[in-house]
Amino acid sequence: MSDVVTLPTLVDAVAAADACLEGAIAAADAAPRASATVGERYVLLTLAATCYAVLEACVTEIDRMPRITPVPHVPEWVRGVTSVRGDILSVVDLRSFLGLDAATTRGTRMIVARLVSEEFATGLLVDGVERIVEISAGAIGAPESPLEGPLAPFLNGICTIGDRTVAVLDLDRLLRSPDIRQFEERQDDPAEGEGSGTTSCEER
Amino acid sequence: MRRTLTIKTRLVFTVAFVAAMLAGSTGIALWRLGAVEADAEQLAQSHARTAANVARSYEQAFATVRTRISADAAAKGDSAGADAALPALLAKVERQAIDEATQYQRAMDAGGAAVRSDITRGEIGIAAVLAVSLLAVVAVLHLFVYGPIVTEAASLVRVCDAVAIGDHTSRVPNPSDTELGHVARSLNLMLDNTVTLVQSRAERDQMQAAVMKLLDEVSGVAEGDLTVQAEVTADVTGAVADSFNFMIGQLRQIIGQVQSASRQVSTALGDLRDVTQKLAGGAEDQAAQAVEASVAIEEMAASIHYVSENASSSAAVAEQSRTNAEHGTRAVTRTIEGMKAVRDQVQETAKRIKRLGESSQEIAEIVELIGDIGDRTSILALNASIQAAMAGESGRGFAIVADEVERLADRATEATKRAGVLVKATQTEAAEVMAAMEDTTREVINRSNIANEAGVALSEIQTVSNRLAELIQAISDAAQQQARGSEQVAKSMTEMSSVTRNTASSTKQTAAAINSLALLVDNLNATVSRFKLPAANADAAEFGHPRLVAAS
Numbered sequence: 001m002s003d004v005v006t007l008p009t010l011v012d013a014v015a016a017a018d019a020c021l022e023g024a025i026a027a028a029d030a031a032p033r034a035s036a037t038v039g040e041r042y043v044l045l046t047l048a049a050t051c052y053a054v055l056e057a058c059v060t061e062i063d064r065m066p067r068i069t070p071v072p073h074v075p076e077w078v079r080g081v082t083s084v085r086g087d088i089l090s091v092v093d094l095r096s097f098l099g100l101d102a103a104t105t106r107g108t109r110m111i112v113a114r115l116v117s118e119e120f121a122t123g124l125l126v127d128g129v130e131r132i133v134e135i136s137a138g139a140i141g142a143p144e145s146p147l148e149g150p151l152a153p154f155l156n157g158i159c160t161i162g163d164r165t166v167a168v169l170d171l172d173r174l175l176r177s178p179d180i181r182q183f184e185e186r187q188d189d190p191a192e193g194e195g196s197g198t199t200s201c202e203e204r
Numbered sequence: 205m206r207r208t209l210t211i212k213t214r215l216v217f218t219v220a221f222v223a224a225m226l227a228g229s230t231g232i233a234l235w236r237l238g239a240v241e242a243d244a245e246q247l248a249q250s251h252a253r254t255a256a257n258v259a260r261s262y263e264q265a266f267a268t269v270r271t272r273i274s275a276d277a278a279a280k281g282d283s284a285g286a287d288a289a290l291p292a293l294l295a296k297v298e299r300q301a302i303d304e305a306t307q308y309q310r311a312m313d314a315g316g317a318a319v320r321s322d323i324t325r326g327e328i329g330i331a332a333v334l335a336v337s338l339l340a341v342v343a344v345l346h347l348f349v350y351g352p353i354v355t356e357a358a359s360l361v362r363v364c365d366a367v368a369i370g371d372h373t374s375r376v377p378n379p380s381d382t383e384l385g386h387v388a389r390s391l392n393l394m395l396d397n398t399v400t401l402v403q404s405r406a407e408r409d410q411m412q413a414a415v416m417k418l419l420d421e422v423s424g425v426a427e428g429d430l431t432v433q434a435e436v437t438a439d440v441t442g443a444v445a446d447s448f449n450f451m452i453g454q455l456r457q458i459i460g461q462v463q464s465a466s467r468q469v470s471t472a473l474g475d476l477r478d479v480t481q482k483l484a485g486g487a488e489d490q491a492a493q494a495v496e497a498s499v500a501i502e503e504m505a506a507s508i509h510y511v512s513e514n515a516s517s518s519a520a521v522a523e524q525s526r527t528n529a530e531h532g533t534r535a536v537t538r539t540i541e542g543m544k545a546v547r548d549q550v551q552e553t554a555k556r557i558k559r560l561g562e563s564s565q566e567i568a569e570i571v572e573l574i575g576d577i578g579d580r581t582s583i584l585a586l587n588a589s590i591q592a593a594m595a596g597e598s599g600r601g602f603a604i605v606a607d608e609v610e611r612l613a614d615r616a617t618e619a620t621k622r623a624g625v626l627v628k629a630t631q632t633e634a635a636e637v638m639a640a641m642e643d644t645t646r647e648v649i650n651r652s653n654i655a656n657e658a659g660v661a662l663s664e665i666q667t668v669s670n671r672l673a674e675l676i677q678a679i680s681d682a683a684q685q686q687a688r689g690s691e692q693v694a695k696s697m698t699e700m701s702s703v704t705r706n707t708a709s710s711t712k713q714t715a716a717a718i719n720s721l722a723l724l725v726d727n728l729n730a731t732v733s734r735f736k737l738p739a740a741n742a743d744a745a746e747f748g749h750p751r752l753v754a755a756s
Contacts, residue, residue: 016615021608021609021612023608025605025608041589041593043586043590056589056590056593057593059590060590060594061587061590062583062586062587062590063583064579064580064583106579109583129583129586131586131610131614132586132589132590132607132610
């Protein structure tokens with residue numbers, strides 16, 4: 001076996017990590033100088049072997065798979081409700097929403113998406129959350145072929161990060177879609193400003 | 205003198221003797237009667253004298269008594285009255301006594317006279333009886349003895365005289381049933397037989413002719429012709445002929461048996477000669493075979509010696525084998541000990557590897573924990589980044605830190621993944637090593653068992669080698685014993701050879717004896733063959749069932 005890694009190697013790795021952390025802190029100290037960013041920050045997540053990017057502004061928290069209380073008389077893709085810091089959230093399994101089998105793994109994450117303006121939050125189960133990246137608006141382009149599938153209406157386009165193609169998912173639009181909203185307890189304001197989710201997020 | 209006395213003379217003598225005896229007896233009786241008479245006379249006189257004496261004595265006694273009484277009366281005097289009666293009484297008694305004496309005397313006289321007359325009558329009776337007896341004797345002798353006996357004897361004498369002069373027809377007439385009558389009957393019977401025995405001349409001639417015929421018939425027997433047969437006729441020679449035929453038959457049988465026996469002896473002698481020749485040949489063969497056997501026995505002795513030497517070599521080889529087996533046993537023991545050490549080490553190693561597996565399990569858990577921590581760190585970093593973004597411009601520096609932290613968490617996660625893979629590989633390998641160790645342990649146990657079996661087999665080989673050495677020693681001893689025995693046998697064979705030679709010469713002598721015996725038998729055959737036998741009889745003799753052949 002070529003990569004014979006033992007505990008000392010791990011120790012070395014931890015030491016290297018410490019060094020990195022120190023480097024990061026140092027970089028953070030120097031951060032205000034290089035604050036001129038050009039793009040929006042997106043959260044990269046994976047779902048059914050496809051990489052999606054959602055706007056960081058729509059995400060308030062990322063958590064592990066919580067304990068879910070099943071709820072009767074709901075579609076299959078609504079797993080139930082859960083409690084996050086005192087708030088009761090409904091949990092939507094995006095895999096089921098896409099028509100795939102519900103498969104919970106160790107990497108499964110719940111993204112707490114919230115529309116601040118409407119005080120509406122829901123939990124979205126995804127296969128995994130990779131990291132947070134900055135994507136400039138110019139990098140997002142229309143797809144060469146029309147996108148298909150249940151999520152197609154909520155996609156803003158695609159971009160390329162590294163050697164991967166990432167679909168940009170508009171969470172704001174998704175959360176405002178009738179399918180999601182029909183289970184919203186507080187439907188005090190009707191859907192408005194479709195396609196301006198980005199703007200509403202930025203209003204916070 | 206007694207032989208010349210006739211019966212008549214004897215009878216007369218007898219009568220005279222009887223008469224004399226009777227007269228003598230009578231005389232003696234008369235003499236004795238005379239004596240009795242005299243005695244009776246004396247007795248009567250003596251009694252008469254006695255009676256007279258008694259009478260006198262009585263008188264004297266009475267006189268004495270009277271005198272005494274008178275004297276007493278005178279002496280006394282006063283008793284005259286009483287005394288007057290006493291003499292009267294005495295006189296009375298005296299008279300009675302004298303009367304009794306007188307009567308006694310008379311009775312005695314009368315008795316003597318009666319005796320005398322009786323004796324006289326007896327004498328007369330005796331004489332009369334004597335005369336009558338004599339007459340009776342003479343009459344009886346004449347009537348019962350003289351008459352029949354003398355008369356019959358006289359007739360016997362007459363008949364005998366007649367026969368003496370050739371008159372065989374004379375017989376005693378009417379023989380009585382007395383002894384002489386028996387004699388007379390015997391004489392008559394004898395005379396009858398004598399008459400019958402007298403033969404005529406014709407009969408004698410006939411008998412002589414029959415005897416001559418018989419002699420002619422049987423004369424061939426003297427020359428050995430046993431085929432002759434005498435004719436059995438009804439006359440006196442018939443019985444002789446029958447006996448002769450029987451004798452000839454017996455003779456035929458005997459001669460036939462002798463001839464048959466002689467032939468059988470001849471045949472047996474021929475067989476005996478053959479047998480003797482074979483025996484002689486066999487003895488020579490035996491001598492030759494004895495020589496061969498001697499040679500063979502010498503070869504056998506040599507081979508036995510060879511066997512003995514080989515046995516010694518084998519004993520050495522067996523000893524070597526035993527030593528090798530001992531070495532092998534020791535080597536196997538060491539091997540088993542080595543195996544045991546290997547097994548112990550393998551078990552120890554297996555234990556350590558098991559502990560290693562357990563340690564790697566713990567490491568895996570730790571690695572998983574680190575991975576989990578990395579995972580959480582990553583989430584925390586993401587959330588920190590989000591929070592930093594929410595903080596706006598003031599959180600920008602914190603966002604950078606969060607990015608770094610996230611990168612670090614990614615690296616940690618990556619490293620833990622690799623570590624987990626490695627630990628899993630280690631665990632797999634440890635399990636494989638454990639399995640291999642168990643296999644090795646089993647193999648070692650198997651090998652130990654095999655080595656044990658080898659040790660057992662080697663010890664058995666050792667035992668067998670010992671036993672083999674003993675057996676080989678026994679074989680060697682036996683071979684030496686056999687060698688000695690074979691020498692003895694060779695000696696015995698030599699002796700047997702000489703004995704066989706003796707036997708051969710004896711057999712030759714036997715053959716010569718048989719030849720002379722054959723000559724003797726030939727002579728016997730020639731002698732016996734002079735007798736001629738009828739064919740059927742010869743056959744009968746052959747079968748040993750002789751029988752008389754009736755004359756044809």
